[in-house]
Structure formats: structure tokens, C-alpha cells
Amino acid sequence: MSTKYKTSNPEGIYFLSMATVEWVDVFTRREYCQIVLDSLKFCIEQKGLVLHAWVIMPNHLHLIASAAEGKLLSHILRDFKKFTAIKLLTAIQENPQESRKNWLQWIFESNGKRNPNNDHQQFWQQNSHPIELDSNFLMEQKLEYLHHNPVKAGFVEEPTHWRYSSAGDYEGGKGLLPLVLIG
Incomplete structure (x- = not known):
């Protein structure tokens, strides 16, 4: 059995990337980002997700996460992706302001x-x-990559200026989601 792209260590901390199909920009509207935030919060509170860092970009998101003792990160992610796909597809369909509705649905x-x-339909x-992330070097590298993603994309000048990120938490602020900080 292949171990590529598997969360094989139940106690491990993982860097995760989830992208929309065709890398289509969906998370350009606050209501769609809020669905992701609400779903992550639910997974933290009810499913045993331990979130260490996160960023939502227009067509993907990155997480640094682990699972609480006795929980499997792969199961949490499976449920998160399934639930958010349904919620986001419905939100897009029902949004009267969504000018790209037909194209996105296609x-x-x-x-x-x-x-x-x-x-x-397939969303993710x-x-x-x-x-x-089994070393301090990897942990720091991925944390910096995650938080600098909006800067590298040219959306903001500083990581803390991006609303949909945990960068502010790492600078002493209180962010949008409960985190267990690393480093």
C-alpha cells in the first residue's frame, strides 16, 4: 500500500493543501470563506481537529494540523471536505450575487x-x-510558506494584513479560529 499522501502517523503534525478543482477562484467572497471558517471551527470543537496554522487563498487553503488523541486526521479531513463541498456548492447556487454561477456549476x-x-459535482x-512536519526545520519552513502565501501572490505587503490567515495569531493577536501555536 502506498504511503504517498497519507497521514500515516496518527500523532503527527501535517502540512495540508486543499485546492478547488481546476484551481477555480471561489474564495473571493466572504460568505464562502466563512463556510470554511465555520467548518474548521466545528471540526476543532466537535471532531478533534487540532489546528496550528491556516490560510485561505482564492482557490486553495493550507493548514498545519494534527488530530486529538484517539482521532484520525484523515477522517476529520474527509468529513471536512465532504461537508464544505456540499455547503459551498449550495451557497454558490443560491447566491443571487454570484455572477459566475453557471460557469462554476459547469x-x-x-x-x-x-x-x-x-x-x-466535485468541489475539491x-x-x-x-x-x-517531523522536524523543527520543516515546521518553520511550512509555517513561513503558509503565512507568506498571500504576500507572494501580491495580495498584501505583510502576512498579518491578510484577513483569512493565522499570521496575526503568531504576532500576538487573536485570530478568527482557536489555534494551538507551534514554535
């Missing part, structure tokens, strides 16, 4: 039809590319 449906794991790319 993308999600065409990707869903090509994937035998889906019934109708299939896996989350987990990388176990």
Missing part, C-alpha cells in the same frame, strides 16, 4: 462526471497532499 459538474468517486481536488 466546472464542478464536468469534474464530477470524470471522477467515479462523485455522484454529480481529490487529496490534500499531507506532509508530516
Whole structure:
């Protein structure tokens, strides 16, 4: 059995990337970002997700996360992706302000039809590319990469200026989600 892209260490801390199909920009609207935030908070409070850092970009998100004792991160992520996909697809469909509704629906449906794991639509790319952060070097590298993602993309000048990120938490502020800081 392949161990590539698996959370094989139940006690490990992982860097995770979740991208929308076709890298389509969905998280350009606050209401869609809020669905992700609410879902992460639920997973923290009810499912045993331990969140260490996060960022939401227009077409993907990065997390540094682990699971509480007795929980499996792979199961938490599976449930998170399934739930958010349903909520986000519904929100897009029901949003009267969504000018890209037909185009987005076509993308999600065409990707869903090509994937035998889906019934109708596919929102997220299939896996989350987990990388176990088993050294301080890797932990610091991925934490910096995650927080500097919006800067590198040219959206902000400083990591703490990006609303949908835990960068402020690491500078002593109180962010949007409860975290267990690392480093």
C-alpha cells in the first residue's frame, strides 16, 4: 500500500493543501470563506481537529494540523471536505450575487462526471497532499510558506494584513479560529 499522501502517523503534525478543482477562484467572497471558517471551527470543537496554522487563498487553503488523541486526521479531513463541498456548492447556487454561477456549476459538474468517486459535482481536488512536519526545520519552513502565501501572490505587503490567515495569531493577536501555536 502506498504511503504517498497519507497521514500515516496518527500523532503527527501535517502540512495540508486543499485546492478547488481546476484551481477555480471561489474564495473571493466572504460568505464562502466563512463556510470554511465555520467548518474548521466545528471540526476543532466537535471532531478533534487540532489546528496550528491556516490560510485561505482564492482557490486553495493550507493548514498545519494534527488530530486529538484517539482521532484520525484523515477522517476529520474527509468529513471536512465532504461537508464544505456540499455547503459551498449550495451557497454558490443560491447566491443571487454570484455572477459566475453557471460557469462554476459547469466546472464542478464536468469534474464530477470524470471522477467515479462523485455522484454529480466535485468541489475539491481529490487529496490534500499531507506532509508530516517531523522536524523543527520543516515546521518553520511550512509555517513561513503558509503565512507568506498571500504576500507572494501580491495580495498584501505583510502576512498579518491578510484577513483569512493565522499570521496575526503568531504576532500576538487573536485570530478568527482557536489555534494551538507551534514554535
